[in-house]
Each structure stands twice: as C-alpha cells, then as structure tokens.
Amino acid sequence: MKKLILFFTLFIIIGESQAQTMINGIVKDAKSNPISGVSISIKDSYDGTSSDSTGKFTFKSNESGEQWLVFSAIGFGTDSTKIILKGTTLQLNLILKEKLNALNAVTITAGTFEASDSKKGVVLNSLDVATTAGAQADVYAALQTLPGTQPAAGESGLFVRGGSAAETNTYFDGLLVKNPFNTQLPDIASRGRFSPFLFKGTTFSAGGYSAVYGQALSSALILESKDLPEKTTTDVSVMTVGLGIDQTIRFKNSALSIGGSYINLKPAFSIFKQETDWNTEPASAGGTVIYKWKTSKTGMLKSYSEYSKSEVSLNTADLNSQQKSLFSNTNNNFYTNLTYQDYIGNDWKIISGFSASNNKDIGLQAINSYGRQDRLLQGKTTFTRYIGQLSTLKFGGDWLNSHRDESWNGLSRAYNDQLFSAYAESDIFLSNALVARVGLRAEHSSYLNLNNLAPRLSLAYKTGKSSQVSLAYGEFFQNPEDQYLVQTNQLGFQKATHYLANFQKMANGQTFRIEAYYKKYADLVKSTPNLNNNGFGYARGIDLFWRDKKTFKGVDYWISYSYLDTKRDFRNYPTEVTPDFGAKHSLNIVYKQFFSKLKSYVGATYSVASGRPFYNPNAIEFMSDKTKTYQNLSVNVSYLTRVFNKYTVIYASVSNLPGFKNVYGYHYSTDGQYREAIQPPALRSIFLGMFITIGDNTYKN
Amino acid sequence: MKKDLKTTIITLIVILFASVTNAQDAKYVAAMKNALQSFNDAKTGADYVAASNQFERIGGIAKTEWLPYYYAAYSQLINNTTLQDPNEKDAVLDKALELVGKAEILKPAEGEIWALKGYISFMKIYVNPMARMQNGMGEAMGYLEKAKALNPENPRPYFVIAQNTFYTPEAFGGGKDAAKPLLTEAAKKFEAFKPTNEMMPDWGKERNAMLLADCK
Structure with a gap:
C-alpha cells in the first residue's frame, strides 16, 4: 500500500520535474526573407513563442523526447517539423511557404480595368463611376475617363483603342446586351440605358478579354448586378430633366424593386441656347422590375426587366438643298434577363442565364419613313471547376438568336442568325506569383454558315509585393454590323488580333499602370465596290494611368493618357487612313474631394484630345483634315442633407463650364461647297437633381 | 484488507x-x-x-x-x-x-x-x-444587436455602436451629436458592469469616456 502511494507520488513528481530545453531559430520564406510574427509552438503543449522582426525566435520547453514543432503566420501556411528535446539547446532554420490565396496572388491585369466593390486590386469602384464629373452617372461617359478610350463625340458608345463603337459590347450578368444605349440621334451621343447604381462590379476590358465572351473586336464591358438590397426603401428623384420613383421591398430571402420614371429634356434645354433645332425635345417614360432571390446559402437568382418608350423630333440641315430636313424617332425598348448561380458541392459552380430584348425604332427622315427592329434571345451556361486553392477550369456554351428587320418607305428586309458558341478557359496558378490563363472559343453562325476558333492567352507575373507585369494575346471575331447583314449573308466574320503588355504598381492608395498594345484587324467589312470582307487595319499605342488617393487628405484624383496610332481601310474608304474616331492624344484629369464640414462632395473632370480626322471633299487626300483640339471641363457638387427629415442628396453638375467650342467634324454638301460643323447640342449643359431616400435612415450614399 | x-x-x-x-x-x-x-x-x-x-x-x-x-x-x-x-x-x-x-x-x-x-x-x-458600407453595415449591426439580446448588461456592444456613430460623418447620420446619447448610455452600462472573474473581457470603458469627453 505504501509502495503504491510512493509510486504515484513519484509519478507526479517525475511529471513535474523535467529538464528544460532551449529552442532558438529563425524563420524565413522561400526567398530567404525573414518572417516576423510567426507563431512557433510544441504541439499539444503551452510552450511556444513568436518570431521577431528579424525572423528570430527563442523559447524554453519543459517537454522532452520526440515532439512536433508547429509554425504558422498570417498570409503563410502552417508547417511542422519533428524535433528531439533532451536538454541541449536546439538551433533551427525554418522555412515557411506563402499560402496561395486571393489576397496576395497575382491577377491578370493586361487590358482590364475592374471596378468592383468586393474584389481586391480594383482600380475603381462602382461609386467612382457614378460620381465622375461630366459623366452625369452614365457608365459609358465615366469609362471615357480611362486610358484607351476617346472622349464622347457625336456618336454613342465606347471607342476603344482605335476601334469603332460597334467593336465594344456590353454584357449584363454575363449576357450580351444588344441595345445598351438610347437611340442614336443625328450627331448626338446618347446615354446608356442602365443606371450605374444597378451594378456592384464593372469590368472594362480594353483588349485581350476572356474566352467566356465573344462578338466584340475591341472591348468588352462586363456589368455585374448587385445582390440582395438590405432594406425596404422608397427612392424619389426630382430632376431638372424629370421625375423618378423606385420602391424596393425586402422579404426574408428575396427582394422586389419596382420603379418608374418620366424624363423630358425641354425645361433643361430652354436654359441654354441650343445649337440643335428641336421640334420636340427628347422625352421618355419607362419602368423597371428587379427581383432577387437568395435560393440557398450560396445560390442566387436575379432578374432585371425594363420597358421604355421615347420620342424626339428635330431638324437637321440638308446642305445640298440648303433647307431644313426633319428627323423624328419613336423608340420602344424592352429588355429582360434572368440568371441563376450556385455552387455544386465544394468544387463546382454553375452560372446560367437567359435574356430577351426587343428594340423598335420608327420615324421620319426628311420625307421618308423608316423602321428598325432588333430582337435578341440568348441562353448561356458556364461551369467552373475549382482546382486546388486558386486554379480554375471554366467551360460552357451560349446561344444567341439575333433578328433585325429594317424598312424604308414600306419596303423591308431582314435577317435572322443563330450563333452557337462553346468555350473553355483555365486559370493555372503555377505559384502565388505566376498565373497563366489559357482559353479557346469556338463559334458557328447559321446565317453566315461559317465557324471560327479564337485562342486566348494571358500571363501575369508578380515582380514585387505590389507590382506585376501581364502579357496577353488573343484572337477576336465579330459578325458584320446589322446594316450590312440585312443586305447579304455573303460576308464573313471580322477579325482582330491583340497583343498587350502591361505593368501595374498599386500600393497605399496609389496606382500606376502602363500598357502597350498592338492590334491587327483583318476581314473588316467594306462597302465598295460591293459588300466584301477586304478591309484591314491596325492600331497601336500606349496607355498610362495614375491614381492617387493618398497624397492629399480627402482628395482622390486620377490622370489618364492615351497615345494612339491607327489606320484602317473599311466601310467606304478608298484607302488605309486614320478613321474619324482616332484622336492621337487623349488626356483626362478626374478630381474628387469630400468636404465633411460642408457635407459636400465636389468633383471636376478635365479632358483634352487632339483633333480627329474628317472627310473634306475639297481636300486632295482622303481624310487628311483634322478638327481642332477638343477640350472639356465639367464640375459637379453633391450636397448631403435632410428634407422632411429624410436623407437627401442634392446634386448639381455643369458640363463644359468654360464653354469650349468643340467641333467633332464637318458635314459637306455633295459638291463640297457648303459645310456644317458637327457640334454638341449646346455649348454648356446643366443638371440639377434631388434624390430622397425614405425608409433607410442610416448609411445610404 | x-x-x-x-x-x-x-x-x-x-x-x-x-x-x-x-x-x-x-x-x-x-x-x-x-x-x-x-x-x-x-x-x-x-x-x-x-x-x-x-x-x-x-x-x-x-x-x-x-x-x-x-x-x-x-x-x-x-x-x-x-x-x-x-x-x-x-x-x-x-x-x-x-x-x-x-x-x-x-x-x-x-x-x-x-x-x-x-x-x-x-x-x-x-x-x-x-465600397463596403452598403452591404456590410447591416451584418455588423446584426451581430451587435445579438450581443445586446444575449446580455443587455454588457456595455461593449453599446460602446462599439456608439464609437461607430462617433466616427461616421454627420452627412451619413453620424457625428458627435448623434453619438453623445449612445456614449452616455454605454458609460452607464460600463459603471454598472462587473466582470465575473479577472480573465473576462473588461475593455472599452476608458475609450468610451474619452469619446464622450470629446463630445462636450
């Protein structure tokens, strides 16, 4: 009995008295840089410590024998090594590998400007788009302050790196939008149809974009709509251009928003002298229905529908007869989409969507009646397989049914095309610092009865903690424009090949980007002597971007500069020349500052671009004349306040405040005797608005 | 035996x-x-x-x-x-x-x-x-409301909300005037609060007092 007690006592004492072992060492990463803040411990014991700023550590352990030493740090993985503790001091050299994760991994940036609220490494967020002065909350106008684009002229759309407006396509939750703009009026650029507040992410690709998208020779604008709104709210807008009301009702796992607006530009246009001779200033009425349903923890169903009707009438000058010429338009636009996404297990994601649109224009052009109708149906499904920590394999297919019919004084013609596409693309992370994206897209057009195969390749390599280089190559195909397809199906795909090299450094609120590109065009549509695919061309240039949110407190500004050298032979051109949408130099300075005392947000945008070529029938050489330099300075102020105790934003903006007289080009009479400048509808324009939010009294912008 | x-x-x-x-x-x-x-x-x-x-x-x-x-x-x-x-x-x-x-x-x-x-x-x-304000606030507030519901005597959720209000620009519904009653409420909770043992959380009181002093 006593022996037994003695035994237990001994056991307890032995348990308490052991030799201490001193453990010293250093932890480094794979490149032999010391890592601080690494937690080092003996597994299943309280013994351990953290490495200091030189990666060194030292601690004592009472454990003995064979033990596991475990070490880990934020941004790195966890590793362990076996050690033997026997009282003699240990000296250890540990290596900890960087964890592959989205926070420190390289991203492909060649050609791409991303505006997102959630992802890292974005250059702009969605609010930046909405608050850029001069853009008046038009997504497209805001993007015109980024390098690679041209300032707005008399034509709607984005002109990217020597490409025409038709070479940029817009995608809404992955689905192509056929008519993203209000109807183009003669020589007047129109706004985009979608409010920037609908989207949580905007990816603007100036080239080399993903194989998931096709049918755009130059550029893809990818808009990702917001998820569930947080609260039930009513938003009322009172503007100099009209009225709007939106009611959002939040249910437990879903939300429904219904909105309506009436826009009439007559009052606003009456303030400033109009260069344009309006008969009926543009007026439109429309409604939207948005539904979002969180189907499960990871599943999301989104639907967006809108309908609008607009009317306008104006006179243009017929230079040949020296008389007024009437132009009128009534537009009916319907657009709807439905997308669903979810994860299947841990490794798969599915995104599936459907969209339909119908856009109808009728009106008079001089004494002739015209009509145009575009119908588009689309279905698309993409599967993503996640491989390892970051790599992915995506594949899927889409089907696009486009229909256009045109009429002129009762005569009509139409075409109908089914475009089938299949695509596969893989992001392969060879390390945290090196990623390759390999993609392939195949398309078949039923109307042209042709196939194409477009390879895409991007590489990105991280050169430092906050800098990286990217390279991209890709082939891009696009059907000829509708105005040619209604005439014949004896045409082929137009083609562009992109080569891009990009360097980006992003640290502490400052971003610097430089990108050089070369783009080769082939098989562009020419309309002389008859429709053919013999057009060709090139574009090359350098884009620079600098954004700084750090140097001046409360100030955010960016500067973008584009150099463009481009020539092409297409449409009715007799030879290869710089087209009328190719300004050699473009510079934008965007400035934003928040004055918290005044509760005001002030912004200014200054743009300058060298002259564009225009066709002068009196000149000896084709398109050898150039307009004078384009300049614009726009300012806006947002004042945050309360009206009837509801959170309210009062917004005012003036476009072209100093009144620069800009000319986009000239129209000539056939004999070259008379000409008329193509100008904006007014020298200056002003916009005032009051936006009231009811039901949300905390933090809506 | x-x-x-x-x-x-x-x-x-x-x-x-x-x-x-x-x-x-x-x-x-x-x-x-x-x-x-x-x-x-x-x-x-x-x-x-x-x-x-x-x-x-x-x-x-x-x-x-x-x-x-x-x-x-x-x-x-x-x-x-x-x-x-x-x-x-x-x-x-x-x-x-x-x-x-x-x-x-x-x-x-x-x-x-x-x-x-x-x-x-x-x-x-x-x-x-x-970027995160619009979608993140509701979630964060939800956690703090849950903290209050689980223990209404705990001063910390009150303090965290008050501090957030203090640093939110007036234009967005924050500022000193809006924060003052919240900080005062939190200060009362801090006075009454006694941690159940010496290891239990007991932070926030000084900072709350400092912010409150700044409101006067």
Whole structure:
C-alpha cells in the first residue's frame, strides 16, 4: 500500500520535474526573407513563442523526447517539423511557404480595368463611376475617363483603342446586351440605358478579354448586378430633366424593386441656347422590375426587366438643298434577363442565364419613313471547376438568336442568325506569383454558315509585393454590323488580333499602370465596290494611368493618357487612313474631394484630345483634315442633407463650364461647297437633381 | 484488507485525476495570465501579434475554452489599427474573424463574442468604407444587436455602436451629436458592469469616456 502511494507520488513528481530545453531559430520564406510574427509552438503543449522582426525566435520547453514543432503566420501556411528535446539547446532554420490565396496572388491585369466593390486590386469602384464629373452617372461617359478610350463625340458608345463603337459590347450578368444605349440621334451621343447604381462590379476590358465572351473586336464591358438590397426603401428623384420613383421591398430571402420614371429634356434645354433645332425635345417614360432571390446559402437568382418608350423630333440641315430636313424617332425598348448561380458541392459552380430584348425604332427622315427592329434571345451556361486553392477550369456554351428587320418607305428586309458558341478557359496558378490563363472559343453562325476558333492567352507575373507585369494575346471575331447583314449573308466574320503588355504598381492608395498594345484587324467589312470582307487595319499605342488617393487628405484624383496610332481601310474608304474616331492624344484629369464640414462632395473632370480626322471633299487626300483640339471641363457638387427629415442628396453638375467650342467634324454638301460643323447640342449643359431616400435612415450614399 | 486496498486505489486514482485536472486548470490559468500580461504590456503591432499567437496556442490546448480565441481575435483587432496597407489590414481582420469564429463555435450564446465579431466587422468596413458600407453595415449591426439580446448588461456592444456613430460623418447620420446619447448610455452600462472573474473581457470603458469627453 505504501509502495503504491510512493509510486504515484513519484509519478507526479517525475511529471513535474523535467529538464528544460532551449529552442532558438529563425524563420524565413522561400526567398530567404525573414518572417516576423510567426507563431512557433510544441504541439499539444503551452510552450511556444513568436518570431521577431528579424525572423528570430527563442523559447524554453519543459517537454522532452520526440515532439512536433508547429509554425504558422498570417498570409503563410502552417508547417511542422519533428524535433528531439533532451536538454541541449536546439538551433533551427525554418522555412515557411506563402499560402496561395486571393489576397496576395497575382491577377491578370493586361487590358482590364475592374471596378468592383468586393474584389481586391480594383482600380475603381462602382461609386467612382457614378460620381465622375461630366459623366452625369452614365457608365459609358465615366469609362471615357480611362486610358484607351476617346472622349464622347457625336456618336454613342465606347471607342476603344482605335476601334469603332460597334467593336465594344456590353454584357449584363454575363449576357450580351444588344441595345445598351438610347437611340442614336443625328450627331448626338446618347446615354446608356442602365443606371450605374444597378451594378456592384464593372469590368472594362480594353483588349485581350476572356474566352467566356465573344462578338466584340475591341472591348468588352462586363456589368455585374448587385445582390440582395438590405432594406425596404422608397427612392424619389426630382430632376431638372424629370421625375423618378423606385420602391424596393425586402422579404426574408428575396427582394422586389419596382420603379418608374418620366424624363423630358425641354425645361433643361430652354436654359441654354441650343445649337440643335428641336421640334420636340427628347422625352421618355419607362419602368423597371428587379427581383432577387437568395435560393440557398450560396445560390442566387436575379432578374432585371425594363420597358421604355421615347420620342424626339428635330431638324437637321440638308446642305445640298440648303433647307431644313426633319428627323423624328419613336423608340420602344424592352429588355429582360434572368440568371441563376450556385455552387455544386465544394468544387463546382454553375452560372446560367437567359435574356430577351426587343428594340423598335420608327420615324421620319426628311420625307421618308423608316423602321428598325432588333430582337435578341440568348441562353448561356458556364461551369467552373475549382482546382486546388486558386486554379480554375471554366467551360460552357451560349446561344444567341439575333433578328433585325429594317424598312424604308414600306419596303423591308431582314435577317435572322443563330450563333452557337462553346468555350473553355483555365486559370493555372503555377505559384502565388505566376498565373497563366489559357482559353479557346469556338463559334458557328447559321446565317453566315461559317465557324471560327479564337485562342486566348494571358500571363501575369508578380515582380514585387505590389507590382506585376501581364502579357496577353488573343484572337477576336465579330459578325458584320446589322446594316450590312440585312443586305447579304455573303460576308464573313471580322477579325482582330491583340497583343498587350502591361505593368501595374498599386500600393497605399496609389496606382500606376502602363500598357502597350498592338492590334491587327483583318476581314473588316467594306462597302465598295460591293459588300466584301477586304478591309484591314491596325492600331497601336500606349496607355498610362495614375491614381492617387493618398497624397492629399480627402482628395482622390486620377490622370489618364492615351497615345494612339491607327489606320484602317473599311466601310467606304478608298484607302488605309486614320478613321474619324482616332484622336492621337487623349488626356483626362478626374478630381474628387469630400468636404465633411460642408457635407459636400465636389468633383471636376478635365479632358483634352487632339483633333480627329474628317472627310473634306475639297481636300486632295482622303481624310487628311483634322478638327481642332477638343477640350472639356465639367464640375459637379453633391450636397448631403435632410428634407422632411429624410436623407437627401442634392446634386448639381455643369458640363463644359468654360464653354469650349468643340467641333467633332464637318458635314459637306455633295459638291463640297457648303459645310456644317458637327457640334454638341449646346455649348454648356446643366443638371440639377434631388434624390430622397425614405425608409433607410442610416448609411445610404 | 483487499477491499481497503481497492478503496485506496480508487481514492488515489480520483485524487490523481483531480490533481492532474487541477494541474491542467492551473496550467491554463497560468498560461492565460501570462498571455494577458503580454497583451497588457503590448505596445507595437508586433507585440499584439505575439500576444495573439500566445492566446491562439492556448486555444489549441485548452480545447473547451472560448477566452483564448476571443483574446487572440481581439489582439489582432488592435494589431489592425497599427497597419496602413489595406491588403494587410484585410488579412489581419480575416484572421481575427477566423479566431472569433472559433470562439463562437465553443460558446455561441456568449454576448461578448458577438460584440467582438461586430467590432471586427466594422473594422473590415473601414478598410474600404465607400465600397463596403452598403452591404456590410447591416451584418455588423446584426451581430451587435445579438450581443445586446444575449446580455443587455454588457456595455461593449453599446460602446462599439456608439464609437461607430462617433466616427461616421454627420452627412451619413453620424457625428458627435448623434453619438453623445449612445456614449452616455454605454458609460452607464460600463459603471454598472462587473466582470465575473479577472480573465473576462473588461475593455472599452476608458475609450468610451474619452469619446464622450470629446463630445462636450
């Protein structure tokens, strides 16, 4: 009995008295840089410590024998090594590998400007788009302050790196939008149809974009709509251009928003002298229905529908007869989409969507009646397989049914095309610092009865903690424009090949980007002597971007500069020349500052671009004349306040405040005797608005 | 005699077990006190990382205790305030969320955990307020409301909300005037609050008083 007690006592004492072992060492990463803040411990014991700023550590352990030493740090993985503790001091050299994760991994940036609220490494967020002065909350106008684009002229759309407006396509939750703009009026650029507040992410690709998208020779604008709104709210807008009301009702796992607006530009246009001779200033009425349903923890169903009707009438000058010429338009636009996404297990994601649109224009052009109708149906499904920590394999297919019919004084013609596409693309992370994206897209057009195969390749390599280089190559195909397809199906795909090299450094609120590109065009549509695919061309240039949110407190500004050298032979051109949408130099300075005392947000945008070529029938050489330099300075102020105790934003903006007289080009009479400048509808324009939010009294912008 | 022996053995085993458990408890308490000392002495970001690591190691051994992970998360939250680079801030706050998540699994009905989770969520928003405000506020407020519901006497959720209001621009419904009644309410809760033991969370009182003084 006593022996037994003695035994237990001994056991307890032995348990308490052991030799201490001193453990010293250093932890480094794979490149032999010391890592601080690494937690080092003996597994299943309280013994351990953290490495200091030189990666060194030292601690004592009472454990003995064979033990596991475990070490880990934020941004790195966890590793362990076996050690033997026997009282003699240990000296250890540990290596900890960087964890592959989205926070420190390289991203492909060649050609791409991303505006997102959630992802890292974005250059702009969605609010930046909405608050850029001069853009008046038009997504497209805001993007015109980024390098690679041209300032707005008399034509709607984005002109990217020597490409025409038709070479940029817009995608809404992955689905192509056929008519993203209000109807183009003669020589007047129109706004985009979608409010920037609908989207949580905007990816603007100036080239080399993903194989998931096709049918755009130059550029893809990818808009990702917001998820569930947080609260039930009513938003009322009172503007100099009209009225709007939106009611959002939040249910437990879903939300429904219904909105309506009436826009009439007559009052606003009456303030400033109009260069344009309006008969009926543009007026439109429309409604939207948005539904979002969180189907499960990871599943999301989104639907967006809108309908609008607009009317306008104006006179243009017929230079040949020296008389007024009437132009009128009534537009009916319907657009709807439905997308669903979810994860299947841990490794798969599915995104599936459907969209339909119908856009109808009728009106008079001089004494002739015209009509145009575009119908588009689309279905698309993409599967993503996640491989390892970051790599992915995506594949899927889409089907696009486009229909256009045109009429002129009762005569009509139409075409109908089914475009089938299949695509596969893989992001392969060879390390945290090196990623390759390999993609392939195949398309078949039923109307042209042709196939194409477009390879895409991007590489990105991280050169430092906050800098990286990217390279991209890709082939891009696009059907000829509708105005040619209604005439014949004896045409082929137009083609562009992109080569891009990009360097980006992003640290502490400052971003610097430089990108050089070369783009080769082939098989562009020419309309002389008859429709053919013999057009060709090139574009090359350098884009620079600098954004700084750090140097001046409360100030955010960016500067973008584009150099463009481009020539092409297409449409009715007799030879290869710089087209009328190719300004050699473009510079934008965007400035934003928040004055918290005044509760005001002030912004200014200054743009300058060298002259564009225009066709002068009196000149000896084709398109050898150039307009004078384009300049614009726009300012806006947002004042945050309360009206009837509801959170309210009062917004005012003036476009072209100093009144620069800009000319986009000239129209000539056939004999070259008379000409008329193509100008904006007014020298200056002003916009005032009051936006009231009811039901949300905390933090809506 | 045999029976006696048996009883003795059982008694001894019980004593031994109890002493081991006590020894473990004692070890845990000693380790926690040690770590709390490191935390209280910490001055630089690196000190807070070391303290967080120390707490996390204790969490790995004392597998049923929520306090080690709670303090590990809280140390990272303070470490975050010493950093500038938004990517680093995000990484540290993600780590803090992971740690507070471990505490939550161990004691889901503990109000202190939800108060800290709400605080960390606010800090995540501040890394990029323009972008995260709209979708993040509701979530963060939800955690803090849950903390209040679980323990209405706990001053910390009141303090975190008051502090957030204090730093929110007036234009967005914040500012000193809006924060003052909230800080006053939190101050009352702090006066009445007594932690149940010396290891339990007891932070925020001084800062609350300082902000309140700034409102006058």
